[in-house]
Every structure is written in structure tokens, then in C-alpha cells.
Amino acid sequence: KAGVTQTPRYLIKTRGQQVTLSCSPISGHRSVSWYQQTPGQGLQFLFEYFSETQRNKGNFPGRFSGRQFSNSRSEMNVSTLELGDSALYLCASTKGQGGSPLHFGNGTRLTVT
Amino acid sequence: GDSVTQMEGPVTLSEEAFLTINCTYTATGYPSLFWYVQYPGEGLQLLLKATKADDKGSNKGFEATYRKETTSFHLEKGSVQVSDSAVYFCALRAGTYKYIFGTGTRLKVLA
Secondary structure (H helix, E strand, C coil): CCCEEECEEEEEEEECCCCCEECCCCCCCEEEEECCCCCCCCCEEEEECCCCCCECCCCCCCCCCEEEEECCCCEEEHHHHHHHHHHHEEEEEECCCCCCCEEEEECCEEEEE | CCCEEEECEEEECCCCCEEEEEEEEECCCCCCCEEEEEECCCCEEEEEEECCCCCCEEECCEEEECCCCCEEEECCEECCCCCCCEEEEEEEEECCEEEEECCEEEEECCC
16 A cells, blocks of 8 residues: 655745645545644644645644645645745645544655755 | 643663653543654654553554553653664644644664
């Protein structure tokens, strides 16, 4: 069974630009979550989608947005990039039920210069 | 609100030493509890989980017991190997479908 796939693995962008990251969940998983990981802040929850609806949202500015498609694939977008947005962005999928665990992709490393 | 607190790292041990990484949580209701491990350059992998009080999760020689009375879920391994060197995250999932992660504990095992 294929795991969670995130593309691209690495991105370098300039301040002020925008970026779109992609995530393909494990087949049959309907929930996709996004996390930002930085050395100083650890793992911070961005948002979670279930069946194309945003079910939960973390405490990030409106520059961070996401969506989920009918095939459960998800994208997140960051507009007007800032230097502080440099991080590892992790996507995770789950069946979305009870105590079902998260399954993570290997992440997209975003560097903003 | 819900939160997870785990011990600060880094933790440095010699091979075959006993490992404990402490984790305590605050949550309303009855959360599910997880330990995840992250190897360099990779995402997080589920190590073990427990969904109710007194459950013991175990995998690859690692164990953790869901202690409701002390709101703890400490990770233990009797004999660590160099290959166990990684960052370990304690996490909970409460009724809001949102996972809360601890800050991570880096483990370094020396040969």
C-alpha cells in the first residue's frame, strides 16, 4: 500500500511570492492534516480536511490556506511568503475515525530567501 | 486547552542502556495517545499507540502505558541501539479530531 506522498520535496522561494504544496493520502483515507515543523516551534497544526471540508484550523494567519479534492488529495497554499515561513511542511492522512493514527509523508522543505 | 509536555532533550545514552522519555498530558475526556518517531530527513512514523486507560502500546521493543491517574504515557525501551537515534514525539488526539504534539525529544545512542 502506497504511503502518503508529498510534492515537491524541496522548494526555494523569494519573499512575497506564493507557493502551493501537494499531498496524496493513503488510499481510503479521507482526512488530511497539515503541520508546520520548525526547530523553534516544533510541530504546529495548520488545518485538517475531511471529505473536502475543513474540519479544524490551527492558529495561523489567513495567508495559509488549503483545500481537499474529491479524491482526498490536498493542497496547501501560502501567499505573500515571509522569511519565517521557512519550515518543513508535513502532511498526514488518517481514516478519520476514533483513535486511528496519523500517517505522515516525508514533508516539503520550504526555504524562503 | 489540551496539551502535551515531554522531557527536554537531547538524551544521550550508550548502546544497551535503558531508555525512558517522559510524557504527560492535559485533556478533557478520554484522548487516544501516541508516540511517533522521526528519523533525519523523514516525516513522522507511528511507533505505538494506546486508546484507553491501562492500555499498553508496544512496538520494536518500545513500550508505553496509558496512565489516567497520573495523565502520563512514558516511553520505555530496555536496551537501546544506535539505530534508535531519532526524535521522539508524544501526541494526543481528543474529540476535536485535532492532534496535539509535544515538542519532541532527541535521542542519541552512542556505540
